[in-house]
Amino acid sequence: MSEEASVTEQLFIQMCITGIIMALIYILIALGITLIFGVMRIVNFVHGEMTMLSAFSMYYLFEAWHLNFVLALVLTIAGICLVGIFFQRYIYKPLGYDILNVMIIAAGASFALKSAGWIIFGPVPRDISTVFPGMLRILGTPLSMERAAVALICVGLTVGLYLFLYQTKTGKAMRAVEQDPEAAAVLGVSIDRVHAIVFIIGCSLAAMAGALVGMLFAVEPEMGSEPLMKSFMIILIGGMGSIPGAIVAGLLLGLIDSFTETLLGGEMAFIIGFALLMLILIIRPKGFFGYEI
Amino acid sequence: MKFNPVKVKKFSVLLLVIFLFVAPLLVITNAFHLHIMIMMCINIMMAASMWLLATTGLISFGQAGFMFIGAMTSTLLVKELGWPFWVCIPLSGIVPALVSIPVGRLCIRIKGVYFFLVTMAFGELVRGLFAYFRTPFGGWYGIRHIPPPEPHYIFTPLSKIPFYYLGLVLTLLTCWVIYRISRSRIGMTLWSLRESDILADSVGVNVKKYKLQAFVIAGFFAGIAGTYYAHYFCYISPLVFTFTMSLNTLIYIVVGGLWSLSGPIVGAAVLTLVPEFFRATGVYQMLIFGIILVFAMLFMPRGIVGLVTEKVFPLLGKRVNRQKI
Amino acid sequence: MPLLEIKGLTKAFGGLMAVKDLTLEIQKGEIFGLIGPNGAGKTTVFNLVSGMLPCTRGKIFYDGTLITGLSMHQIARKGLVRTFQLPTLFNNFTVLKNVLMGMHLQAEVNLWNSFFDTVHGKTRENGVLDRALGILQEVGLADRKDELASNLPHGHRRILQVAIGLGCEPGLLLLDEPMTGMNVQEVGEMMGLIKKLRERRGITIVIVEHNIRAVMGLCSRIAVLNFGQKIAEGTPGEISQNEAVVRAYLGGSL
Numbered sequence: 001m002s003e004e005a006s007v008t009e010q011l012f013i014q015m016c017i018t019g020i021i022m023a024l025i026y027i028l029i030a031l032g033i034t035l036i037f038g039v040m041r042i043v044n045f046v047h048g049e050m051t052m053l054s055a056f057s058m059y060y061l062f063e064a065w066h067l068n069f070v071l072a073l074v075l076t077i078a079g080i081c082l083v084g085i086f087f088q089r090y091i092y093k094p095l096g097y098d099i100l101n102v103m104i105i106a107a108g109a110s111f112a113l114k115s116a117g118w119i120i121f122g123p124v125p126r127d128i129s130t131v132f133p134g135m136l137r138i139l140g141t142p143l144s145m146e147r148a149a150v151a152l153i154c155v156g157l158t159v160g161l162y163l164f165l166y167q168t169k170t171g172k173a174m175r176a177v178e179q180d181p182e183a184a185a186v187l188g189v190s191i192d193r194v195h196a197i198v199f200i201i202g203c204s205l206a207a208m209a210g211a212l213v214g215m216l217f218a219v220e221p222e223m224g225s226e227p228l229m230k231s232f233m234i235i236l237i238g239g240m241g242s243i244p245g246a247i248v249a250g251l252l253l254g255l256i257d258s259f260t261e262t263l264l265g266g267e268m269a270f271i272i273g274f275a276l277l278m279l280i281l282i283i284r285p286k287g288f289f290g291y292e293i
Numbered sequence: 294m295k296f297n298p299v300k301v302k303k304f305s306v307l308l309l310v311i312f313l314f315v316a317p318l319l320v321i322t323n324a325f326h327l328h329i330m331i332m333m334c335i336n337i338m339m340a341a342s343m344w345l346l347a348t349t350g351l352i353s354f355g356q357a358g359f360m361f362i363g364a365m366t367s368t369l370l371v372k373e374l375g376w377p378f379w380v381c382i383p384l385s386g387i388v389p390a391l392v393s394i395p396v397g398r399l400c401i402r403i404k405g406v407y408f409f410l411v412t413m414a415f416g417e418l419v420r421g422l423f424a425y426f427r428t429p430f431g432g433w434y435g436i437r438h439i440p441p442p443e444p445h446y447i448f449t450p451l452s453k454i455p456f457y458y459l460g461l462v463l464t465l466l467t468c469w470v471i472y473r474i475s476r477s478r479i480g481m482t483l484w485s486l487r488e489s490d491i492l493a494d495s496v497g498v499n500v501k502k503y504k505l506q507a508f509v510i511a512g513f514f515a516g517i518a519g520t521y522y523a524h525y526f527c528y529i530s531p532l533v534f535t536f537t538m539s540l541n542t543l544i545y546i547v548v549g550g551l552w553s554l555s556g557p558i559v560g561a562a563v564l565t566l567v568p569e570f571f572r573a574t575g576v577y578q579m580l581i582f583g584i585i586l587v588f589a590m591l592f593m594p595r596g597i598v599g600l601v602t603e604k605v606f607p608l609l610g611k612r613v614n615r616q617k618i
Numbered sequence: 619m620p621l622l623e624i625k626g627l628t629k630a631f632g633g634l635m636a637v638k639d640l641t642l643e644i645q646k647g648e649i650f651g652l653i654g655p656n657g658a659g660k661t662t663v664f665n666l667v668s669g670m671l672p673c674t675r676g677k678i679f680y681d682g683t684l685i686t687g688l689s690m691h692q693i694a695r696k697g698l699v700r701t702f703q704l705p706t707l708f709n710n711f712t713v714l715k716n717v718l719m720g721m722h723l724q725a726e727v728n729l730w731n732s733f734f735d736t737v738h739g740k741t742r743e744n745g746v747l748d749r750a751l752g753i754l755q756e757v758g759l760a761d762r763k764d765e766l767a768s769n770l771p772h773g774h775r776r777i778l779q780v781a782i783g784l785g786c787e788p789g790l791l792l793l794d795e796p797m798t799g800m801n802v803q804e805v806g807e808m809m810g811l812i813k814k815l816r817e818r819r820g821i822t823i824v825i826v827e828h829n830i831r832a833v834m835g836l837c838s839r840i841a842v843l844n845f846g847q848k849i850a851e852g853t854p855g856e857i858s859q860n861e862a863v864v865r866a867y868l869g870g871s872l
Contacts, residue, residue: 043406094591099406100352104547105590107540112583118576236410267433271421274414281411282399478725478743481711485719488708495668495702496786497694497723 013141015258021147023254024154025209025216030231030238030246031161032205038178038241039198042097045106046087047206048228049113054080054210055219056117059126069131077207084203085196110224117221125218128211150212157208158247161201165243174198178241230257233273237280313461317454327453331525333565334460335518338467339538340545340557342514345471346507347546348480350487351401353508354539355412356515358419359389361534363516364523368439369429371524378442378524385520386513393512397505413536420531435530439523448524456525463521467514472554474510483507537579544582548589550596559597619682621646621822622667622698622790627676629659629666629846636662638846640676644790649816650824651837651854655866659846660826661703664792668700669693681789695723699783700792703826705775707782709768713759716767716778717750720785724749750785756818757781757811773804780811784819791815793825797832805832812836834858842866 029047036044054076061072091109095101134145165171176184177194185191213223234253238245253273260269317327343356366388367381400411423430430436441448447455474480482503485493490500523529541564549560564585568578593600622644629637637659644650652660665671667678669690678686680698688696708716718725725746754760757777762770767778776796783791793812797805809832815821827833833840834854842850842857844866850857857863 091587091591100409101590103406103409104352104543105587108544108583108586108590110583111537111540111579112587115576115578115580115583119580232410236407267421267425271418271425274418274421277414278399278411278418281403281407281414481715481719482722485708485711488710489706491670491690492702492706492708492782493719493722494670494690495694495700496720496782497691498719499691 010141011262013139015262016255017138017141017143017147018262019255019258020251021151021216021254022258023250024151024158025212026227026230026234026254027247027250028154028157028205028209028212029227030234030250031158031243032202032209033231034235034238034241034243034246035161035205036198036202037235039174040097040195042092042099042102043106044087044202045103045228046110046113047202047231048224049110049117050080050083050203050206050224051210051213051227052117052221052224053083053113054207055128055214055223056121056126058211058214059128059219063126063128073208073211076211077204080207080210081200081203084199084206088195088199114221114224121221123220125220127218128214130215146215150216153208153212157205161205162243164201170194170197230273233277236277310465314458317457324453327457329565329569331453331456331460333562334457334464335522336542336545336561336565337464337558338514338518338521339542340549340561341468341471341554342511342518343539343542344546344551344554344557345475345483346511347551348475348487349483349504349507350490351504351508352409352543353400353412353511354409354536354543355396355416355419356511356542357534357536357538358416359393359512359515360519360522360538361419361423361529361531362389362392362519364519364529364534365423365430365436366516367520368436368523368529371440372436372438373429378440382517382520386517389516389519390509390513393509394505397508397512398501401501401504401508413539416534416536416539420534424531431530433531435528435532437528439527439529441524441527450527460521460525463517467517468554468558471510471514475554479503479506541582544586544589546596548585548593548596550593550598550600552595552599556596556598563597620644621681622824623677623679624663624667625677625679627663627666627678628674629662629671630674635846637666640843640846640848642841642848642851644822644824646789646822647816647820648822648838649812649836650822651833651840652824652826652843653828653830653833653840654843654849657845658843660843661794662846663843664700664794664824664826668698668792694786694788697787697789698792699786699788699790701779701783701794701796703794703798705772705779707767707770707775707778709766711767712764713767713770713778714750714754714763717753717781717785718746720753720782721746721750723786753781753784756814757784758807773800773807776800776804776808777811780808780815784815784821788821790822790824793823793827795826795828797827797829805829808832809836 029051033044033047036042057076057079058072061067061075062069067075087106087109091105092102095105130144130146132145132149136143136145136148165175173184173189174194174197176187176189177191181191184194209227210224213227217223230253234246234250237253238247238249256276257269257273260272339356339360343353346353363385367378367385370376370381370384371378396415400408400415403411424433426432427434441450442459475483482493482498485498486500486503494500519534522533542561545560545564546557547560548564549558550556564582567585568574568581571577571581589596595603620643622642624640624642627637627640628635640663652663654660662671666673669685669688669692673686676686677684680693680696683696685693685696685698708719711719725743751760751763754763757780759774759777759781762774767775770778776799780791780793780796783793796812797808800808812823812825813836816823825833825836837854839852840854840857841848842860842863849866850860850863852860
C-alpha cells in the first residue's frame with residue numbers, strides 16, 4: 001500500500017521537477033526576449049536560433065575540439081553577442097525598430113539561420129557530454145546532478161539579472177530607458193549604449209540557455225523553435241516586458257506542460273498550450289503584468 | 294503616339310490571360326512545368342487573399358489554418374459522404390469564412406503585434422485539433438487517397454493540364470474579386486484603416502466591421518486554395534498547413550510589394566519559380582526565402598513592383614504615377 | 619436647446635483625475651473656445667465627447683440625444699466630428715482621396731454595390747466626388763488635390779484635417795489645436811476658414827487652442843480648464859479679466 005502511494009508520489013514529484021527545470025530554461029530564454037522588448041520595444045524572433053547556434057558552438061568547441069568548458073562557454077557567449085549586435089545594428093536599426101517590420105525581418109532571418117543550420121550541421125542530433133556527473137535524490141526521486149546544476153545556474157542567472165537591473169548604475173539606466181526613453185535621454189543616458197547592452201545581455205542569456213539545453217537534450221538545428229514558442233507563450237501570459245511576469249508564467253506553464261504531457265499526451269499539451277495562449281491574448285493581451293504595445 | 298497607361302495595363306493583362314489559357318497547348322507542355330504553374334496558382338490565391346487583409350494593416354499568420362479548414366471540408370465531404378467536388382468547392386470557402394467570423398471578432402480587438410501572434414496561435418490550434426482527432430481528421434498522418442475532381446476520366450493523376458486550367462480559373466476568379474474590392478470604395482476604406490484607423494473611425498468608418506469583412510474574405514479564398522491543394526495532391530496533413538506556409542505567403546506579399554494587388558501576384562509567381570531555378574527544395578528553399586525576405590525588407594521596401602514602377606518605368610519613358618494607392 | 623450638453627463629465631485614469639465634473643453647454647451656431655494650461659484635460663474632454671475614451675461618470679447629449687457610451691464612428695454618424703491634435707492624415711492618399719474618405723458616411727456603399735459597380739453606387743459616388751472638390755475649393759486646397767498628403771507643408775496639413783472633417787457634413791466640429799505650429803499668416807487663414815464655416819455652413823465649432831489671440835478673436839464664449847476642472851466661463855472680455863484664469867496661466871498676460 002505504501003509502495004503504491006510512493007510510486008504515484010514519485011511520479012508527481014518527477015513531473016514537478018521536470019516541469020520546474022523546463023520552466024527555468026524557458027524562463028531564461030524568455031528573460032532575454034522580454035528584456036529586449038521592454039527596453040527597445042521590438043521582438044527578437046531570432047532568439048531561438050541564437051540558442052541553437054550557441055548549442056552547436058558548445059558542441060564543436062567543447063565536445064569535438066576538447067576546449068576547456070568554461071573557455072568554450074565564454075567564446076560561445078561572445079560569438080552569440082557579436083551576432084546579436086550585428087542584427088541590432090544592421091538589420092533592426094535600419095527599420096527604425098518598427099515592431100511589425102522587425103518581427104517580419106526577424107522571422108525571415110530565423111528561417112534562413114535554421115535552414116543554414118540544417119545544411120551545415122545536418123539532421124543528426126549531437127550530444128554534449130555532461131560536465132556534472134552523478135545523481136541526487138530529492139524527496140526520494142532520482143535527479144541527475146546535471147539537471148540540478150542547470151536549475152541552479154538558471155536561478156543564479158535570474159537573480160543576477162535582478163541584481164543587475166536594480167542595483168547597478170547601468171541596470172538602472174536600462175530601466176529608465178524602459179520606462180521613458182525621452183526622459184532618460186534628457187537625463188544624459190546614452191540610448192544607443194543602453195540598446196547595445198540590452199542586446200548583449202539578452203543574447204548572453206540565449207547563449208547560456210543554448211548551452212544548457214544542449215547539455216540536457218540533443219543538439220540539432222530545430223532545437224531553437226520549440227523553446228522559442230514556449231518562451232513566447234510565457235512572455236505573453238506573464239506580460240511583455242515584465243520580468244516577474246515571465247517568472248510566474250514560466251513556472252506555471254512549465255508545470256502545466258509537464259503534467260499534461262505525461263498524463264494526456266503530447267498533442268493535448270500542444271493544443272492546450274496554444275488554446276491557453278489564444279485565450280490570454282484575447283482576454284488580457286497585456287498578460288499579468290505587461291506593457292501595452 | 295498616345296500612351297494611355299491605364300489602357301496599356303488593361304491590354305497587357307488581357308494578353309497575359311490569353312497567353313495563360315493557350316500556353317499548355319503550345320509552350321508549357323512539360324508536366325513538371327505545369328506542376329510549377331499549379332503551385333503558382335495556389336500561392337497566388339493565398340497571397341492575394343492575405344494581401345487584402347494586409348491592406349487594413351492586419352497581418353494574419355493563421356491563413357494556413359483557414360486553408361486547412363477548407364481543405365478538410367471538401368476532403369471529408371467528397372471522401373466520406375461522396376458529395377461531388379464541384380458542390381464542395383464553394384463550401385470549402387464558406388466553411389472557413391464562417392469560422393473566421395467568431396475568430397475574427399475575437400482577434401481583431403487585439404492590436405498590432407499581438408494580432409500577429411494570436412492568429413499564429415489560431416493556425417497552430419487548427420493543426421493541433423486536426424492532429425489530435427485521428428478520426429475523422431486523420432491525425433498527424435493526415436488523409437490520403439483524396440479523390441480528384443469529377444469527371445475522373447479528365448482529372449487523372451497523370452494529366453496535369455485539367456488541373457492547370459482549374460487552377461487558372463480559380464486564380465483568375467480570386468484575383469478578379471479581390472481586385473474589384475480593392476479598387477472600390479470598400480478597398481479605399483480598407484486602406485484608410487492601415488493609414489490611420491483612428492482617423493477613419495473619426496469620420497464614421499466602423500473599423501471593426503471593415504476589418505472583419507477583410508478577414509472573412511481572406512479566410513474564404515484561403516479555403517478555396519486549400520481545397521484545390523487537397524484534390525490535386527490527394528493528401529493533406531497537419532505537416533502541410535504550418536506556420537511556415539503562412540510565413541511564406543507573407544514573404545510573397547512583402548517581396549512582391551504591398552501597395553497593389555500586382556505585388557502579391559508577382560511575389561508569389563517569382564518566389565514559386567526562384568527555388569525551382571536553383572533546384573532548391575526543403576531547407577534550401579527556406580534558406581533562400583529567408584535571405585530574400587531580409588534583403589527585401591532592407592532594400593526593397595516597396596517590393597518588386599515598387600522597384601519596377603519607380604526605377605524601371607521612368608527609363609522606359611513611362612510617366613510614373615505618383616499616387617501610390 | 620443647446621447643441622452639445624455636457625453634464626458632470628468625469629474621467630479618471632486610475633487615481634489620476636483627468637477631467638473632474640465638467641458641465642458645459644454649447645449653443646448652436648457659436649464658436650466656443652476651450653483653453654487652459656498644458657495638461658488641463660482639454661484634449662481628454664474632446665476624446666470623451668467624441669467617443670474615443672469611455673467616461674468614468676457623466677452624460678453627454680448631442681442635439682438632445684444621449685451619446686455617452688457610443689463609439690467614435692457612431693457619434694460621427696450623428697454629426698459630431700473631431701480633428702486630432704497631431705496632424706493625423708491618410709498620408710499615402712492624395713489630398714482629394716483624404717477628403718473622399720472623409721465623405722465615407724455620404725458615400726455609404728456596401729460590398730455588393732461596390733463590387734458590381736451598380737448604377738446606383740456609381741451616381742452616388744459621383745455626387746460625392748463633386749462635393750469633395752467643392753470642399754477643397756472652399757478650404758483653398760483645390761490646386762493641390764492630387765498631391766500626396768504626406769508632402770503637404772504643416773499649415774496645409776492642418777487645413778486638410780479640417781477639410782476631412784467637413785466631409786462628414788457635421789453639425790458640430792471639435793477642432794483640437796488646429797493652429798499649433800502655424801505662422802502668423804497661416805493662423806489668419808485658419809481663422810478666416812473657421813469663421814467661414816460658421817457663417818456659410820452653419821457649423822457649430824468648439825476649438826481647443828493655445829493661441830490665445832486667435833481664441834479671443836474667434837470665440838463668442840470661452841471656458842477655461844485647469845487640472846481637469848472648469849475654473850471660468852464667459853465671453854472673451856470676461857475671461858481676460860478673470861483673476862483665477864490669469865493665475866492658472868502662471869502670470870501669463872492675456
